[in-house]
Amino acid sequence: MKSNKLLNMRYEGSARRSQTYRTTIVDKIWNFFSSVKVGIWIIVLLLVASAIGTIFPQEMYIPPLSDPTVYYEEQYGILGQLYYDLGFHNLYGSWWYMLLIAALGLSLIVASLDRFVPLYRALKKQRVIRHESFMKRQKYFGVTEVDDNKVELTSIKEALQKKRYNVKEEDGHLFAEKNRFSRWGPYVNHIGLILFLIGGMLRFFPGMYVDEVLWLREGETEQIKGTEEAYYLKSDGFILETYDNNDAKFKDAIEASGQAAVVKNYQTDSVLYKQVGERIAGTDPELKKIKEHPIQVNKPLKFDGYAIYQVDYKLNELQSMTFTMDNKETEESVGELTVNLYNPEKEYELKDGYRVEVMDYFPDFEFNDKGEPTTKSKVPNNPAFILNMISPEHPDGEVAFVAIKQNLEPLGENEYKMSFQNVDTKNVSGLVVRKDNTLWILAIGGAIFMIGVIQGMYWNHRRIWVRRKDNEIWLSSHTNKNWYGLKRELESVTNQTGLQMPIDQSEQKNRY
C-alpha cells in the first residue's frame, strides 16, 4: 500500500541541484564532492590515518639526536622499519594527509552549498495547506471525527501557540512550526569548520607564524629571535622547585612514584626590553625596559602578539673555572686565576713575575679525525686549554695541556702545574618564542562551529499540519529528531483540544 510508505523528509522531498546536472569537468568534480557518501569516506580515511599515526611515536617525538632511519628499527623491530619506510613517522605532515584534509574542506563547502540553498528555499515558501497524501505519509498522522464545530480551530491554534509554535492559518487549515533555525545548525557548524581549516592554512603564509627556540643563560641579555630584532630578553635567574618529599599530603604518592623528587615549578625570571631607534647590525642595541615577568609553565610572557614559553632548561652549565699555579715539588701555590669560559683573556698576570698565557682554548674539546685538537661546539661542555706557565725560573714558559681531570705536559717534564680549584656554573633556560597570527580565525571558527552544533543538536525543527476535511480534522506532524519530545507535545495538545492522538505509523508497521 503506497500511502503507508513514509515520506522521506530529509531534503523536503526536493532533489538536490547537483544531481540534476552533469556536463562539464567542473560539474563532475563538483558533484563528486557534493556527495555525503564521499564526505563520509573522507572522514573515515582521515580517522584511520590519524589512528595509524599513533601506533609508534611520530618523528618529532622520538628522542632528539636519534637517527630516525635506525631508531624505528632498533626500537620496534620489523614493524618499526615498515612504519618508517611507509613514511608514517611523519604522517600528519605528509602530502597525502594534507590532501585528505583539503578534500574534507572542499567537501564541506560543496556539500553544504548544494544542500543549504534548496533547503532554505523549500522551508521559506512552505504552503499552509499540504496535499492529503503528504499528510497521510507523515510518521504521526491522526484523524478526529467532529460533529459540527465542537473542536474549534482557534483552540488548537491557541494550544499550539502556547507551545511556542508559529502558527499560520489559511481557509480553516493550520500550519504550525517551531525552531526552524535548528535546521541551519549543520551549515553553521560547517562554516565554522571551513574557517578553522582556513586558519590552519594561513599558518603557511609568510609572517603568520613564528616558532623559535631561545636558550638564555642566567644574567645574559639576548635578542629574541623571530621578533625582527625589536625585542631583547634578559634572564635574572632560572628556578627549579620540587615538592617537599615529606609533605603530609603528597608523601605517599611521591614515594610510590619511585622518583627522587617531583617538580613543582620551572621559572625564568625575565626582563623584556625593546630596542629603540635605528641600529646597524653588530652594534650594541639601545634598550628600553618594557616589563619584568616570571615565565612559568602555563604562564608565558606575552607582548605585541608574541608569547615566550618556559619549555626546557639546563642546570649548572660551566661558566668559569678557577686554577692555581703550583710548584709540583713544594706543592706551593704561586697564584690563582679564574677563566671565563665564554671569553678567556689572552694572559693572566699573577704575582712576582709569574703569569699564565692562554695559547689555545677549545670550549668543547675533542680530537678530530686528523688527530688535531679541536672543538665540537662553542658551548663549554668540555673545556680544554693549552697554557704557557711563565715563572722567573722559566721565562719562556712551560707548556701544559689542561682539561677536565686531565693534565698533560706535551713538551716535556714541567716544574709547575695548573691545579683545578673549582667551577662557577649557571643555569640556562630553554624558551620557545611563538607568534601565531592565525589564532583569532581559529577561535572564531571554533566558536561558530560550537554555535552551529548546539543549534542543530539541542533544538528540533517541529511542524504540525492541521487540515479540515468535511467533518474530520486531520493532524499530521514531523520533526527532524527527538520524536519522543514531539509525541509528548502532541499528547499535551490533543488532550487540551479533545483531538485524537495521532498514531505513530512506523510503530504500527514494526510491531510483531
Place this chain on the structure above:
Amino acid sequence: MKKKNRLIVRTAILAIVFIAVGYTFYTNFFANESGIVQAGDQAPNFILTDLDGNEVELEDYRGKGVFLNFWATYCEPCKDEMPAMDKKYNEYKDKGVEILAVNVSEPRLTAKSFVDRYKLSFPVLLDKSNDVTNHYGVGPIPVTFLIDKDGQVIRKTEASLSEEVIDDYMKQIQP
C-alpha cells in the same frame, strides 16, 4: 542562463580552493625559506670588530666586491675552505675583492689561535652575540654571500668551496 551562472560560481569556488591549497602545498613542501637575506637583496650593513679590536663596517667596502663568509672553528667544512680562501684573497685583494670572514660567536682567543695556526691573512670579524649571523638569516655554516661593488648580494651558497669555485666567485664580484 541560470545554468551558465551556476557553472561560473562553481568554477570560481573550485578555483579559489585549488589555488589556496596549491599555495599552501607550495610553501610547505617546496619553498626555500633558508634565510632572510637572499640573492638579489641589498646586503644589510653591519659593524663588527676584527681580532685586533678595530671596527669594520660593511658599507666602507662599497666599490669593492666582498666575499662574506660565516665560519667557526668547530665547523670542519669551514676549516677545509680556509686555505683556498686565503690563497685567492692574496690574488684578488689588489683587484678590488675583499674577504670578510665572520666568526660565529666563538671566544676571541679560540678564533685568534686558529687564525694564527692556519696563517690566515684576510680579516676575521667576531660576531660575539650572533647578531649579524641572525640578521643575515644564517643557519648551518659555512655560508658565503657574494656581494658586488654596489652592495648587492649576487649569490648565497651553503657549500664548502673549492679553490676553483672561489676563483670563479671572485671573478663574478670583481668590480
Place this chain on the structure above:
Amino acid sequence: MAQLSSNLLYIAFFIYFAASIVFAISLFGKKWRKSDEATHSKKWGMWGFTLSAVGFLFQLGYFITRWIAAGHAPVSNLFEFTTFFGMAMVFAFLIIYLIYKSNVIGLFAMPVAIIVIAYASVFPSEIQPLIPALQSNWLKIHVTTAALGEGILAISFAAGLVYLVRTVNQEKASKSTFWLEAVMYTLISTVAFVILSLGFEAAGYSSTYQFVDQNEQQVTVEYTLPALTGPTDGTYVSGNEFGPLVEAPAWMKGEKAAHKLNTLIWSIIGGLVLYGLIRLILRKRIGAAIQPALKNVNEELVDEIQYRAVAIGFPVFTLGALIFAMIWAQAAWTRFWGWDPKEVWALVTFLFYAAYLHLRLSRGWQGEKSAWLAVVGFVIIMLNLVVVNLVISGLHSYA
C-alpha cells in the same frame, strides 16, 4: 579528609551496585510481581533512579572532599580521571532517565559505570602533587567537560547495547550474535582483570625482575600479577618466585612490553574463565539469556535514546576534548595542537561521531547499524582511556 573521601567512594560504589540490581528487578522480576507490569516497572524504576541519584551524591561527596584534601581538582591522574568518567556516566544517565524514564537503560548503563569505576581502582589512588604543566584552571575545565562528554556518549553505548540485545536474532549463531558476545566478554574480562588485580594486591603479591633493555640499560620491573611472560633474558630479583613461564617474544620491544603482555594475558584468561562460568550456568549466550527480559522494550525509543545521547554528548565532547584542550595546550605546551597521541585520539573520536551523525542523518543508518556504531564509538573512547595512556606514551601519560 582523604580517608573520608575514599569511604564515600566505596559507599557510592555499593549504592550503584544496588541500583543496578533494582533496575534488574524492574525488568526481570515479573514472575513474582503482585502488581501489573506497568506499575511494577514504574515503582522499581523509581527506586533504581533514586538509588542511582543517592549514589551519585555520595560520589560527588568523594569528589568534593578529595578536591579539598588535594587542593586541586581530582582529575589529574588515571585513578581520578577514570572515577570521574564513571561519575559523569551516572550523571548523564540520571539526565536521560529524567527525560525518558527508561529502566532498561539503567540496567545497562549502571553496570558499565560500575565496571569503569572498578577499573579505576587498579591505579594508584594516592593524592599526587601537580607537575607544572597541570597547574592551570584549564585542568578542571578541560578534563571535566571532556569526561562529561564521554559519559554522555557512553549512555549511547548502553542504549545501543540494549537495542542489540533486544533485536539481534538469537535463534541461530550469526556474526551479530558473535560480536554481541564479544562485547559481553570484553566487559566481563575487565571485571576479571579488576578482581585479579585487587585479589593479588590484597595478598601482597609482588615479584621483581631485572633485564637489559634495547638501550643497554639495566631495568627492573615489578609484577603484581604472577609472571606468565617475562622480559627477554630477565633475571629474578626478589618477591614471589613464580614464573615467568615464557619469555615475551623478542619483537615486542619497549621497557614494559613483557609486563603489559602479562597483564593482557591475565585479563584474557580471567575473562574466559568468568565468561565460561556464566555460559555454563546460563547454558546459552549471554545475549540470549537477557533478551526475554527486554521483549517489551520499545526498540524505536531505545534507538532514539541512543541517538539523543550522541546529539547531546557530541557538542559537550567537542567543547571539552578539543576546544578547551586546544586553549590549554596553547598556554601550556606553546601550541594548540601537536599530534600527541591523546590529542589524535580525541580527534579520532570526534571524526567517528561526525561520521556517525552523517550516516544517520544523510544515509539513514538507524536501528541496528546505528547501535553498532554506538558500540564502536565507546570502544574508541575506552581505547583512548586505556591503550593510549598505558601503551602509547605521550604527553598525557601522567599516571
